[in-house]
Amino acid sequence: xxxxxxxxxxxxxxxxxxxxxxxxxxxxxxxxxxxxxxxxxxxxxxxxxxxxxxxxxxxxxxxxxxxxxxxxxxxxxxxxxxxxxxxxxxxxxxxxxxxxxxxxxxxxxxxxxxxxxxxxxxxxxxxxxxxxxxxxxxxxxxxxxxxxxxxxxxxxxxxxxxxxxxxxxxxxxxxxxxxxxxxxxxxxxxxxxxxxxxxxxxxxxxxxxxxxxxxxxxxxxxxxxxxxxxxxxxxxxxxxxxxxxxxxxxxxxxxxxxxxxxxxxxxxxxxxxxxxxxxxxxxxxxxxxxxxxxxxxxxxxxxxxxxxxxxxxxxxxxxxxxxxxxxxxxxxxxxxxxxxxxxxxxxxxxxxxxxxxxxxxxxxxxxxxxxxxxxxxxxxxxxxxxxxxxxxxxxxxxxxxxxxxxxxxxxxxxxxxxxxxxxxxxxx
Amino acid sequence: xxxxxxxxxxxxxxxxxxxxxxxxxxxxxxxxxxxxxxxxxxxxxxxxxxxxxxxxxxxxxxxxxxxxxxxxxxxxxxxxxxxxxxxxxxxxxxxxxxxxxxxxxxxxxxxxxxxxxxxxxxxxxxxxxxxxxxxxxxxxxxxxxxxxxxxxxxxxxxxxxxxxxxxxxxxxxxxxxxxxxxxxxxxxxxxxxxxxxxxxxxxxxxxxxxxxxxxxxxxxxxxxxxxxxxxxxxxxxxxxxxxxxxxxxxxxxxxxxxxxxxxxxxxxxxxxxxxxxxxxxxxxxxxxxxxxxxxxxxxxxxxxxxxxxxxxxxxxxxxxxxxxxxxxxxxxxxxxxxxxxxxxx
Numbered sequence: 001x002x003x004x005x006x007x008x009x010x011x012x013x014x015x016x017x018x019x020x021x022x023x024x025x026x027x028x029x030x031x032x033x034x035x036x037x038x039x040x041x042x043x044x045x046x047x048x049x050x051x052x053x054x055x056x057x058x059x060x061x062x063x064x065x066x067x068x069x070x071x072x073x074x075x076x077x078x079x080x081x082x083x084x085x086x087x088x089x090x091x092x093x094x095x096x097x098x099x100x101x102x103x104x105x106x107x108x109x110x111x112x113x114x115x116x117x118x119x120x121x122x123x124x125x126x127x128x129x130x131x132x133x134x135x136x137x138x139x140x141x142x143x144x145x146x147x148x149x150x151x152x153x154x155x156x157x158x159x160x161x162x163x164x165x166x167x168x169x170x171x172x173x174x175x176x177x178x179x180x181x182x183x184x185x186x187x188x189x190x191x192x193x194x195x196x197x198x199x200x201x202x203x204x205x206x207x208x209x210x211x212x213x214x215x216x217x218x219x220x221x222x223x224x225x226x227x228x229x230x231x232x233x234x235x236x237x238x239x240x241x242x243x244x245x246x247x248x249x250x251x252x253x254x255x256x257x258x259x260x261x262x263x264x265x266x267x268x269x270x271x272x273x274x275x276x277x278x279x280x281x282x283x284x285x286x287x288x289x290x291x292x293x294x295x296x297x298x299x300x301x302x303x304x305x306x307x308x309x310x311x312x313x314x315x316x317x318x319x320x321x322x323x324x325x326x327x328x329x330x331x332x333x334x335x336x337x338x339x340x341x342x343x344x345x346x347x348x349x350x351x352x353x354x355x356x357x358x359x360x361x362x363x364x365x366x367x368x369x370x371x372x373x374x375x376x377x378x379x380x381x382x383x384x385x386x387x388x389x390x391x392x393x394x395x396x397x398x399x400x401x402x403x404x405x406x407x408x409x410x411x412x413x414x415x416x417x418x419x420x421x422x423x424x425x426x427x428x
Numbered sequence: 429x430x431x432x433x434x435x436x437x438x439x440x441x442x443x444x445x446x447x448x449x450x451x452x453x454x455x456x457x458x459x460x461x462x463x464x465x466x467x468x469x470x471x472x473x474x475x476x477x478x479x480x481x482x483x484x485x486x487x488x489x490x491x492x493x494x495x496x497x498x499x500x501x502x503x504x505x506x507x508x509x510x511x512x513x514x515x516x517x518x519x520x521x522x523x524x525x526x527x528x529x530x531x532x533x534x535x536x537x538x539x540x541x542x543x544x545x546x547x548x549x550x551x552x553x554x555x556x557x558x559x560x561x562x563x564x565x566x567x568x569x570x571x572x573x574x575x576x577x578x579x580x581x582x583x584x585x586x587x588x589x590x591x592x593x594x595x596x597x598x599x600x601x602x603x604x605x606x607x608x609x610x611x612x613x614x615x616x617x618x619x620x621x622x623x624x625x626x627x628x629x630x631x632x633x634x635x636x637x638x639x640x641x642x643x644x645x646x647x648x649x650x651x652x653x654x655x656x657x658x659x660x661x662x663x664x665x666x667x668x669x670x671x672x673x674x675x676x677x678x679x680x681x682x683x684x685x686x687x688x689x690x691x692x693x694x695x696x697x698x699x700x701x702x703x704x705x706x707x708x709x710x711x712x713x714x715x716x717x718x719x720x721x722x723x724x725x726x727x728x729x730x731x732x733x734x735x736x737x738x739x740x741x742x743x744x745x746x747x748x749x750x751x752x753x754x755x756x757x758x759x760x761x762x763x764x765x766x767x768x769x770x771x772x773x
Contacts, residue, residue, distance in 0.1 A: 389657070
């Protein structure tokens, strides 16, 4: 018969096994975090290294003589005349003067592609702003063509044999000559933050998409926040406990799990086809996204309100406050940090959403910067999608840069959420 | 109260946006994703060089564009739709039924579909028959009228002159217009080279179609998504694979990939325009005549699009990979748009 062992011995015997189990669990957890972190790191470094070139832009310095007669312009010419004038000619002349050896038609055509097609509009806008430039000779920086940009940034390998290189020897020679003399140089790409979309990679900017996202989120916030908070307060504080309310609660939870594309279809059928609201507008986008964010905010708000200790309510009621006063003076302020956190998380979700916006025509090429919520516009994630699909190689870096802008937005919103929680959080 | 303030702000926002019903001061364009790269370039130039707003262009696919376009007249319907094939009779009837009585057709040029592989890899000289035999789900058997599951796994099994590598083709999914055109032009072209199949077209059209249009599903054809850039990236990683995409992507990535010749024709501007390269299709856009006088800038936009500067044989659209029309066709299109000739099929 075995000697009976006491409790302490029994614990001691199992101790080794229990420590081992704990160790295994800990290292498994560490491994999981490590893997997740590694993926994040790989993703971020990939995006950042690809995006960096997009923030600088190659400029070509040219001396252009603006001949008023050749352009058919006078000091008192109307704006229309300026718009119609062919500002390509002075730039082409400047390029021909710079490289007089280009005389053949084909060579000249190649020469003209050193600067972007946007250069003529740059010159036109400069003259429009300062008509005194007419008849003068000006030296200014023009945006380089995307091929030139790619050579300067090293995206096109100069050492490859000519047949395998997109920029041929002749053009490369010009670029290298201008680079050596400092006529071609890189500057910070302000245009990326001040322009709308373009089909030329060197002219494309993100401002239209940023504003589109902003307008859309404003509409979403303005609609979903008050409605969701009101719904949460009612359900938590005022609603009777009966089957009908249970039914509503279940449906709100189900709504949170509905795939977002469904909301897009709803938006198309109801807001665009039935109410004939404009396609591609942040107004409709915002409404559709607010339908999607509503359940998220309601659920977060309800748990925030539930977390307010009942003693607070009882004290207020005991001192003679009405139910309404109790809720709005005491419960709501105490629950606000939680509500705001939930709202910002819902907003961040809406910011990254594309599927419902596909259905309502926000996947579109829009150059003009939207001025109001009724103007056609696109949003950041859709801009990423559109650029990723473009054939021009220059859009590769723009795509990554747009992703980076989107990430910065998301991180900023999450940071605000954390800050709000830290600031207003109370321990009961 | 915060909530109350936000509510009023919401109402104010809504009110500011409610001016939309009054009208539209920009052109709205929908349609094919193949025409999108060309249409957008014209739109951007038009917006920059005139006082009009830049047209808005949605890429909805040819069929989706037709649906929106033919929904009716009025500012909440698009003015122009792009198409990578001609409008169908059924679509035109739908237009007419919904009040879009007059539609103007504009042929803008051609687009080639290429099969290409990594620039350092093998050279491919294919025929349409090779393409059909490599990619069809079922191919003709020994006897006439008999079909068998596609047995080929290597290119040189089809044609001893082709390289001895595995058949691996990256192409667009069935939702893509490029795939439709590829199936119709390349696969069906090869399929028709069997006389008894060609004879079947008259007898049993649907059997003929399923025979010629069905792509194999055993892994030799890999659906690589609608993103042509992705296909090009994958080709660089896998030198044995061939990819299917539009000519404009080949033009932009000539330093990374090279195209296979089809029926001895290399895909180039000249060969596609002349029809010598067989896998090419016409690109169109369609205009609502009733909108031309209603939407500001329509006339000017049409003029810009059909100008020599844009779609002529040295126009800026050719820089983006559009295969221009020949001189006679161009003149026909240019006069057609001036008169706004109503389309009758």
